[in-house]
Amino acid sequence: MKKIILLITLLIANALYAQEQNESYTVEFAEKYHNKESVLPTDRNVFRAFEVWKQYVLTQNDSLLLSSHHNSAYKKEINHQLFLIWVPKNWMHFQIIGHERKENDFLIHTLVYQLIPNDSAITIYSQFKVWAIRQNNSYKLKFLYEDNVTNFKNIKTKWINYYYNPKSHYFSKFMASKANSFCDSVINKFQLPQKKQINYFIHSTPQQAYEFFGHTHYWNSPAIILDNYNDIHIETDSEFYAHELVHYLFRNYRPSVVFWEGFASWVSGKANYFISLKEEVDYLKSFPEYKDIEIMELMLNGKFNKNPMCYYPIGGILMKKAYQIGGVSLVKSILSTPQEADPVEVIREKFGFRTREESLKFVIQLIESYK
Ligand SMILES: [Zn+2]
Numbered sequence: 001m002k003k004i005i006l007l008i009t010l011l012i013a014n015a016l017y018a019q020e021q022n023e024s025y026t027v028e029f030a031e032k033y034h035n036k037e038s039v040l041p042t043d044r045n046v047f048r049a050f051e052v053w054k055q056y057v058l059t060q061n062d063s064l065l066l067s068s069h070h071n072s073a074y075k076k077e078i079n080h081q082l083f084l085i086w087v088p089k090n091w092m093h094f095q096i097i098g099h100e101r102k103e104n105d106f107l108i109h110t111l112v113y114q115l116i117p118n119d120s121a122i123t124i125y126s127q128f129k130v131w132a133i134r135q136n137n138s139y140k141l142k143f144l145y146e147d148n149v150t151n152f153k154n155i156k157t158k159w160i161n162y163y164y165n166p167k168s169h170y171f172s173k174f175m176a177s178k179a180n181s182f183c184d185s186v187i188n189k190f191q192l193p194q195k196k197q198i199n200y201f202i203h204s205t206p207q208q209a210y211e212f213f214g215h216t217h218y219w220n221s222p223a224i225i226l227d228n229y230n231d232i233h234i235e236t237d238s239e240f241y242a243h244e245l246v247h248y249l250f251r252n253y254r255p256s257v258v259f260w261e262g263f264a265s266w267v268s269g270k271a272n273y274f275i276s277l278k279e280e281v282d283y284l285k286s287f288p289e290y291k292d293i294e295i296m297e298l299m300l301n302g303k304f305n306k307n308p309m310c311y312y313p314i315g316g317i318l319m320k321k322a323y324q325i326g327g328v329s330l331v332k333s334i335l336s337t338p339q340e341a342d343p344v345e346v347i348r349e350k351f352g353f354r355t356r357e358e359s360l361k362f363v364i365q366l367i368e369s370y371k
Contacts, residue, residue, distance in 0.1 A: 049106045049132035049139045050096055056141055057094050057110075097127070104134035126215040144214035156197065159183040162239065164202040175239035182242055186249055186267060190328055198248050199231040206235045242268035253335040258300050258343045262315015263335060266323075271312040280313035281370055290367060293360040300343040300363070317366050318347065325351070 100107040112126045131142040152163040155171060158180045164171060187194050203209035210216075212233075232248055234241050246264040254260065265271045271280045287307050289295040298304040302311050322330045330350065337346045348359040 045104075045134070046099060046106060049099070049108065052132055052139045052141060053096065053108050053110070053130060106132045106139075108132055126210070129214045129216065145212055148212050152201070159187075159194070159198060160200045160239075161197040162200050162202065165204075165208070168204045168208065169202055169237060172239050179240035179242075179245065182240065183245060183249065186246060190249075190331070192249055194249070198245070200239075201231060201233045202237060202239065203233060203235050204237045209233055209235045236273045238273070241273055243270050243272055250335060253332075254339050255335050255337045256339055256341055256343045256346065257302060258311040258315040259319065259334050259337070259346070260315070260339075261312045262317070263319045263331070265312045265316040266319045271309075271316075277313060277316045280309075281317065281367070283307070284310050284313045284367065291364055293357060293364070296360045296364055297344060297356075300347075300360075314363065314367065317370055318363065321366055322350065 095111045095113070096108060097111045098109045100109075108130050110128045110130070112128055129144060131144070132139040133142050149163065151165060151167075153166045153171070155162045155164075155176070157176050160176065160179055160183070162171070162176065183194075183198075186192070201209075201212075203212060232241070232244050234244065243264045246267045247260075250263065261271075265277045265280065270276050284290060284307065287304075287310070289304075289306075290299060290310075295304060299307070299310045299314060302308055304310055319331060319334070322334055326333075334346060334350050337350075344356050344359055347353070347363065348356060351359065351362060353359045353362065
């Protein structure tokens with residue numbers, strides 16, 4: 001009897017396996033994408049490894065990299081919102097397109113792409129690689145950053161815990177001390193309680209930063225990846241990126257983006273690593289439409305399509321003014337407003353205006369008189 005049950009089980013398993021062989025291995029079924037590579041149909045272990053990876057991807061809430069069961073010190077890294085910031089998961093498709101074998105382990109290649117609705121166009125974001133490591137009779141996932149981080153050198157300074165690749169980066173003690181002095185001055189000026197050091201990863205190029213996490217293709221990237229404000233990943237080969245340090249130091253606040261980005265731009269003097277607040281203001285002024293209160297309302301909400309990033313300079317000017325009028329307490333009170341709050345209402349309330357119109361005129365006047 002036992003033998004018969006075993007035989008039946010084997011038959012069923014084989015039937016299922018045969019069915020698997022006919023599938024092009026799609027994690028999220030997307031018939032519009034026809035992959036050229038396909039899985040070797042003779043290797044059952046490949047399917048086992050794929051199955052583990054498929055389960056992982058399908059159980060993510062937000063993005064491919066949003067959670068993990070790893071307990072390592074770098075667990076946070078997996079929370080890195082590499083996809084989420086740009087594209088919500090329900091827009092994304094994942095398809096396994098191939099693998100490499102190294103002894104018993106497999107390096108799985110997954111295509112991360114988007115299909116534009118009602119259109120056959122495919123936007124490929126990345127080819128993501130992950131290891132499936134053979135353990136007993138199953139597979140355990142190992143992300144590339146877990147290996148990559150072990151090749152990084154670690155230098156602890158007063159506020160910043162630096163990680164960098166000694167093969168591609170020469171550590172500048174001078175820039176590190178400038179960064180620490182900057183943190184000192186911001187912490188003192190705004191009376192911030194600080195206990196924790198900042199984990200700060202230096203990558204030489206955006207490409208290197210993406211490769212660190214296992215991506216081989218990458219899309220047009222900004223100069224920075226900020227990991228959920230736990231760790232900072234800098235893509236500019238620099239120990240001192242003031243704007244992102246400000247974000248980090250204020251990570252417990254999360255106001256509307258106009259105040260959030262404006263504040264970091266004002267305190268650091270820069271909208272990002274490359275562009276100063278002054279340059280951003282000059283650019284904003286090249287759109288005289290800002291003098292129209294309706295356009296200003298769009299601008300404050302990031303909905304002015306001709307210059308969608310104009311909330312950086314506007315927020316910068318506003319936060320500077322808040323500090324001049326009400327010091328640290330007014331600045332913190334604006335930063336403490338919720339992210340969803342209407343920026344015009346926040347300005348009306350915090351700067352003490354009666355109407356929305358008065359508030360918008362105030363912002364326009366601030367920009368006009370900015371030097
Ligand atoms: Zn920013």
